[in-house]
Amino acid sequence: MAHTNYRVTEKGYYGDFGGAYIPEMLYPNIEELRNNYLNIIAQPDFQAEFQSLLKDYVGRPSPLYLAKRLSEKYGATIFLKREDLNHTGAHKINNTVGQILLAEKLGKKRIIAETGAGQHGVATATVCALKGLECIIYMGEVDIERQAPNVARMKMMGATVIPATSGSKTLKDATNEAMRDWINNPVDTHYIIGSVVGPHPYPEMVSRFQSIISEETKKQLVEHTGSPSPDYVLACVGGGSNAMGMFYHFLDDEHVRLIAAEAAGLGVNSGHSAATSVLGKEGVLHGSRTILMQTEDGQVIEPYSISAGLDYPGIGPQHAHLHKTKRVEYVSITDAEAMDASLLLSQLEGIIPAIESAHALAQLEKMTFKGDEIVVICLSGRGDKDLNTFMKYFNL
């Protein structure tokens, strides 16, 4: 088989995807980041502080847990990478810790971010409190109403939450507001993007900060099984950051089969879905060339999923490339399948997963295993935030 390079090029591309499609007024900000991020991340004092915060503040390494009863049910050896045990309850904190240190090194005093469901807003407000930096979170007016507990968390940690009142008053409008802010405050402000999306170098930078997930997993697999290579690695995909972190150090090991679970919502053909790899076409979204759900005339289609974190109309550019080259298999999981998987994990293992993570778990139902195969699943977050949804859905 011909060798395919899955990594980013000098110009910021993964095959046909990536790049920086941004208004001219954002060029200086993006250039400053692009010219400096690799040097800063490589510095010993950056690495020392990053590793120290991951250990003592986030609580890493997160365990690689052998789920015995789940393994018995599916006839494989199934490990869960426990990102749900991180401080703030998900993988998102790995990235915000990295970016806040970067912002500090760049001399930035003010942090902005956009958030949909509020999880990235909370992870950003957390590290701003940690570093005593001003924190402005843009959030759609509709989302502010739907996600009141996360808004309260952000405010409690000292963040200012600014409602986006244009368009559908959701994530895409919050993103536009954050971009406008950054254009107006280029010198003192850093924009923390929460997934492997946006203009280069964001997708690459975020995947590097999240790559700690697979770095730890390989070492932990050696301890458990004697080998760093499992047969399968599974993760859910919204923008794709927990999946990129989980896949990162396995990409060049072609024996490891990588599977990414997208949210099918009510069904891929129901008109209420977020299954980008099936429904999407190539185009530009949030500053990069990728695959996104769009109408014939290029209007972004509102995605739908029961899990707010997977409710995104595109996937990051590296995922678009991994899809096109078939290095990663993209599968679609409905709301109902994910909810069943949430209940199953809760009752078999005493672990209530985030509904996002349950999309990866649900794929187990569709696989058949040959005896002693080894499977790693990224449990990207815990289900506390989803309790209201569980209560309504299961009539608890």
Ligand SMILES: *Cc1c(COP(=O)(O)O)cnc(C)c1O
């Ligand atoms: C935000 C979120 C996701 C989706 O984001 P990715 O960038 O695709 O990882 C998945 N799981 C949890 C728990 C989340 O909070």
